[in-house]
Structures are given as structure tokens and as C-alpha cells.
Amino acid sequence: MTIGIIGSGALGSNFARILAKLGLSAIIANSRGPASLADLVNELGPSVKAGTVEEAASADMVLVAVRWVDAEKVLGSLPAWNGRIVIDGTNPVESFDPATSPDADDASNPLAAYGIKAIDLGGKNSSQVIQQFVPGARVVKAFNHNDVNVLKEPETAGGKRVLFYSGDDAAAKAEVRGIMEAAGFFPIDLGALDVGGPLASLPFGTLSTHNFVRI
Structure with missing residues (x-):
């Protein structure tokens, strides 16, 4: 199986580090072009x-x-x-500078002090929207619910760090789960995309931001 990564920020680069550690081949890309990734691929x-x-x-x-x-x-x-297979690692949030943006004064946003605001999706969950952008793909929601820096430490505190995932295609979920397990994480299937996706999506998903460890 070939693996691609679209985006080379914290999530994309740390996912690439997981694959490199496992010896799995991958192509990583960003909007700035391959030359901008020279230092990262040299590291990996x-x-x-x-x-x-x-x-x-x-x-x-x-x-x-x-x-x-x-x-x-x-x-x-x-x-x-x-x-x-498309792994949806996105979250429907937008960042801003809390020191200069008028959004920092929005009393209706509990995350304003952190420079984050939720994006109104008109009643849809984020994976429903992503599915519209990738017609024909088998979408699995994963790698989005926690601080991306924890991906560097799949095993911690004497146990395995929990990663949630969800999707509507059992075979696609099994492939994603396999990578999680091989990397040392403890994957938990949250079920269908419309159920598990919202539970684990930032900023307000019930299971988002929780750093569970399976002992």
C-alpha cells in the first residue's frame, strides 16, 4: 500500500515520522512544493x-x-x-492572534483567549464536509483529536496512548488501525463517521483533547 500526506505542518510531519520509524514508504507534500521539504525528508x-x-x-x-x-x-x-482511503485529520477551527484580532473579544467564544474559534458548518459535522471534497473516497476520521506532539510518544506512563478513529468502511478502518497498532498506539473504534467523528473533533467534541493512556 502506498501512503501520501497532504500538509507538512505539525500533524503531517509527525505522521511522516511515524511512517519513517516503521520503515513505510510515503510521499509528503505541501503548497510550497517539494523543495521546501528538503530538511524534513533528510531528517526522515x-x-x-x-x-x-x-x-x-x-x-x-x-x-x-x-x-x-x-x-x-x-x-x-x-x-x-x-x-x-482518505484519513481526515482536520478540525473545523480557525486560528487568530488573540493579542491583535477583534475575535479575541468575542464573549460567545469560550476559546477566544486561546486564539481559536469554531467554524460554523451549518449543522454538518466536519467529516461530512470533507466527504464532499473527496467524492468516492473511503474516509476515516483519525489523528485529529489530541495534541499532535503526543504522536511522538505512543507509549507513555507505562501504557499505550489511545487514538480514536471512525469511519463507514470496515476495510479502510482496519488499514488505519494497523498503522496505529504498529506504531505502538492503542486504537479505539468510535463507530460510524457521523457518530465517532463529532465525538473526537476539536473544539467541542466530548472526547477531543483528552489524553487517555491504556495501562
């Missing part, structure tokens, strides 16, 4: 290469690790997915 070693967004998106399994505000633009121009 020969199993992870830099490529274009189109090259990463052509893989059998593709992690979407872009900012929510960029998701439609990035994904909307890509070819048909034809049953390939």
Missing part, C-alpha cells in the same frame, strides 16, 4: 520522499493534514478518488 530518511500534492493524493491511503480554511481549495482540484 529514505522511506519518505517529497512530492507534489497531486503525487501524494494518488496514493492508496492519503492523510489530509491541512488547515480547515485551506481544505476545499486543496482537495477540490484533485482527481477522482475511486475508493482510495
Whole structure:
């Protein structure tokens, strides 16, 4: 199975580190082009290469690790997915500078002091929206519910760190679960995408931001 990563920020780069540690081949891409990823791929070693967004998106399994505000633009121009797996690692939030933005004074936003605001999806959950951007893909929601820096430490406090995932295709979920298990995490299936996705999505998902460890 080939693996692609769209987005080279904290999530994309740490997912690439997981794959490199496992010796799995992958292509990572961002909007700035392969040359901008030279330092990262040198760090990761020969199993992870830099490529274009189109090259990463052509893989059998593709992690979407872009900012929510960029998701439609990035994904909307890509070819048909034809049953390939898309790991939706996004969250419907937007960041701002709490020191300068008027959004910091929004009394209705409990996250204003942290420079984060939720994006109104009109009653839809985030994976429903992402599914519209990747028609024909088998979407699995995963790697989005916790601080991405914990991906560097799958085993901690004498146990395995819990990662949640959800989706509507059992085979696709099994593939994603396999990577989690191989990396040393303890995966928990939250069921269907419309059920598990909202539970584990930032900022207000019941299970989001919780750092569970299975002892």
C-alpha cells in the first residue's frame, strides 16, 4: 500500500515520522512544493520522499493534514478518488492572534483567549464536509483529536496512548488501525463517521483533547 500526506505542518510531519520509524514508504507534500521539504525528508530518511500534492493524493491511503480554511481549495482540484482511503485529520477551527484580532473579544467564544474559534458548518459535522471534497473516497476520521506532539510518544506512563478513529468502511478502518497498532498506539473504534467523528473533533467534541493512556 502506498501512503501520501497532504500538509507538512505539525500533524503531517509527525505522521511522516511515524511512517519513517516503521520503515513505510510515503510521499509528503505541501503548497510550497517539494523543495521546501528538503530538511524534513533528510531528517526522515529514505522511506519518505517529497512530492507534489497531486503525487501524494494518488496514493492508496492519503492523510489530509491541512488547515480547515485551506481544505476545499486543496482537495477540490484533485482527481477522482475511486475508493482510495482518505484519513481526515482536520478540525473545523480557525486560528487568530488573540493579542491583535477583534475575535479575541468575542464573549460567545469560550476559546477566544486561546486564539481559536469554531467554524460554523451549518449543522454538518466536519467529516461530512470533507466527504464532499473527496467524492468516492473511503474516509476515516483519525489523528485529529489530541495534541499532535503526543504522536511522538505512543507509549507513555507505562501504557499505550489511545487514538480514536471512525469511519463507514470496515476495510479502510482496519488499514488505519494497523498503522496505529504498529506504531505502538492503542486504537479505539468510535463507530460510524457521523457518530465517532463529532465525538473526537476539536473544539467541542466530548472526547477531543483528552489524553487517555491504556495501562
